[in-house]
Amino acid sequence: MIIIFFGAPGVGKGTQAALFAERMGYGHLSTGEALRNAIAAQTDIGKLAKQIVDEGKLVSDEIVTKIVEETLVLPKFQAGTILDGYPRTLGQAEALENILAAKGQKVAVVVNITVNQETLVQRLLARGRKDDNETTIRERFAVYEKETAPLLDFYAKTPNLIKTIDGEAEVEEVYKRVKAAVEAR
Numbered sequence: 001m002i003i004i005f006f007g008a009p010g011v012g013k014g015t016q017a018a019l020f021a022e023r024m025g026y027g028h029l030s031t032g033e034a035l036r037n038a039i040a041a042q043t044d045i046g047k048l049a050k051q052i053v054d055e056g057k058l059v060s061d062e063i064v065t066k067i068v069e070e071t072l073v074l075p076k077f078q079a080g081t082i083l084d085g086y087p088r089t090l091g092q093a094e095a096l097e098n099i100l101a102a103k104g105q106k107v108a109v110v111v112n113i114t115v116n117q118e119t120l121v122q123r124l125l126a127r128g129r130k131d132d133n134e135t136t137i138r139e140r141f142a143v144y145e146k147e148t149a150p151l152l153d154f155y156a157k158t159p160n161l162i163k164t165i166d167g168e169a170e171v172e173e174v175y176k177r178v179k180a181a182v183e184a185r
């Protein structure tokens, strides 16, 4: 089963994806986490990505697709695949369709988490990751609105694929909503 965790910066994609993947025994791919690891390890991809991630802009579809292709073949991902923060552009969504079609697979559900923007800014500033400063947070939201939110129209073409849940509650309550949404697919 392929599940996409979707939503603006700070909605809890990573928190919920990690819990869900661990409890279900699925693989969890956060492209943001993969890029931060590459940056820390100073790999070729990390060197290309560093400034882009620091500024809150999007790394190229080519780089991200390469990470996804290399990750989805790992054994853990055969039981189930949680995609967190990917896809983020129409090009990535189309690349994903092709990767999955080659294996006879399809996205099973898009869990779209929503949270009020004021709450998001507070959450991100409190976390304090390197890209959690006011300037970069503003850019990440702008990129989300322009490049990523329109993907909801792409996925809405498949009836009932998108399950929108309110992410403004404590973590375990949101988890219950996520689980119910996936089970209702």
Ligand code: AP5
Pocket (backbone or CB within 6 Å): 007, 008, 009, 010, 011, 012, 013, 014, 015, 016, 030, 031, 032, 033, 035, 052, 053, 054, 056, 057, 058, 059, 060, 064, 084, 085, 086, 087, 088, 092, 123, 124, 126, 127, 131, 140, 167, 168, 169, 170, 171, 174
């Ligand atoms: P990425 O790492 O994906 O960041 P993001 O989308 O901005 O989202 P975050 O990770 O900040 O938030 P989240 O929704 O995962 O929430 P979290 O659970 O952490 O991407 C970073 C960068 O990498 C991008 O800007 C881009 O440069 C690059 N990149 C990544 N993917 C890419 C792609 N596909 N294409 C191109 N470039 C890409 O929660 C946030 C905080 O809130 C945490 O402190 C958490 O503890 C807290 N929290 C979570 N849930 C709750 C709750 N229910 N109540 C209270 N607090 C909560």
Ligand code: MG
Pocket (backbone or CB within 6 Å): 013, 014, 015, 030, 032, 084, 085
């Ligand atoms: Mg995250």
